[in-house]
Amino acid sequence: LKETLGLEKFEAVIIARSKGIPNKEGKDTGFADALAGSYLAVQKNAPIILTNGNADNVARLHEYIKANVRENGTVYILGGEAAVPESVEDISGYTVKRLAGSSRYDTNLEILLEAGIPGDEIIVATGKSFADSLSASAAKLPILLVKPNATLDIAQKALLKNVAIERIRAEFVGLICGKDAGVVAYRYFDVFCEIIPLLDDSHRDLLCARL
Numbered sequence: 001l002k003e004t005l006g007l008e009k010f011e012a013v014i015i016a017r018s019k020g021i022p023n024k025e026g027k028d029t030g031f032a033d034a035l036a037g038s039y040l041a042v043q044k045n046a047p048i049i050l051t052n053g054n055a056d057n058v059a060r061l062h063e064y065i066k067a068n069v070r071e072n073g074t075v076y077i078l079g080g081e082a083a084v085p086e087s088v089e090d091i092s093g094y095t096v097k098r099l100a101g102s103s104r105y106d107t108n109l110e111i112l113l114e115a116g117i118p119g120d121e122i123i124v125a126t127g128k129s130f131a132d133s134l135s136a137s138a139a140k141l142p143i144l145l146v147k148p149n150a151t152l153d154i155a156q157k158a159l160l161k162n163v164a165i166e167r168i169r170a171e172f173v174g175l176i177c178g179k180d181a182g183v184v185a186y187r188y189f190d191v192f193c194e195i196i197p198l199l200d201d202s203h204r205d206l207l208c209a210r211l
Contacts, residue, residue, distance in 0.1 A: 007045070008070075009068055009069055009070040009073070010045065010046055010047065010068055010069045010070070010073065011044065011045065011046070011069070011070060011073050011074065012044040012045075012046040012069065012073055012074040012075070012076060013046050013047055013049060013064075013065055013068070013069045013073070013074075013075055013076070014037050014040060014041055014044070014046050014047065014048045014049065014076045014078065015048075015049050015050075015051055015061065015075065015076065015077045015078065015084055015088055016033045016034035016037055016048055016049075016050055016051075016077075016078040016079065016083075016084065017033060017034070017050065017051065017052075017053070017078075017079055017083040017084055018050035018051055018052045032104035032107070032108070032127055032145060033078040033079040033083060033104065033107055033108075033111075034048055034050060034078065035143065036078070036104075036107065036108040036111045036112075036143055036145060037076070037078045037111055038140075038143065039111070039112070039115050039140070039141065039142045039143055040076065040099075040111050040114060040115040042140045043115045043116065044074070044076075044115075046076070047068075049061060049064065051084060051088065053084060053085045053087075053088075055087070058085070058087050058088055061088065062091050065091060065094065066091075066093075069094065071093050071094070072093065072094065072095065073094055073095070074094065074095045074096075074097060075088075075089075075091065075094045075095070075096045075097070076097050076098075076099060076114070077089065077096065077097070077098040077099070077100075078098075078099055078100070078107065078111065079099075079100050079107055080098075080100040080101075080107075083100075084098075097114070099111050099114055104127050104145060105127055105145055105146070105147065105153070105156070106155070108127070108143070108144065108145045109155055109156065109159055112142055112144065112159060113159070115142065117142050117159075117163040120163075121141055121142075122141065122142045122143070122144055122160070122163075123139060123141050123142065123143045123144070124143075124144045124146055125143055125144075125145060125146070126145070126146065126147075126148055127145030127146060127147060128147070128148055144156065144159075144160075
C-alpha cells in the first residue's frame, strides 16, 4: 500500500477488532467497526490492521506501527475496550485516538465525524450483515450503518442534517428490511433527500473491486 500511495511511511494507521463476540444467534458481529472505518482509511491514506487483542498480537501490532507509521503519526482505534483492549494504546511517540460509542451505530457516527463528509453522497447499509457493507466499501464513500426495521436515531439525523445542504444522495445497498430498497430508503429519510438504490445483485462486482 505504501508503494501504491508513493509513501515512505503512513501518516496514520487504523486498528479494529478482527473478530467480534458472537451474538445470541451465534453470529460474529466484529465486522462493523472495520467496515465503517474503510472510509476513514480512504480519507487518511491509512491501512486497517485487525487485532484479536491478545498480548502477542498487540506486540506485533506495535512493531508494525513503529516500522510503518511516521513518528508523531496518528493511531486510530475503532470501538471500545471490549473490542480493542487498552494495551493497544500503550505506544509512545504517536497520537492515539479511540473512536468509540455505546453501540456499533454510535461508533460509526464517531468515525464519520472524524473522517468528515465533504460531499452530498453517502452510502446507507445495514449494520446487521457484513455483505452489503463490504460491497459498499469498494465505492470509497462514507457509510452510515442503520438498524433493520427501524428509523434513524436522533444522532444520525443530526449528522445528516449538518452535512447535507438540502439533499443527500443515499445509496441503499441490498434489502435492509426485506423490501424494495427504494421503499425502505424513504422509510428512513422521508423527503429531505434524493434516493438512488443500488442494484441488489451488485455484490459480486463490488467485492471484486474491493479485492
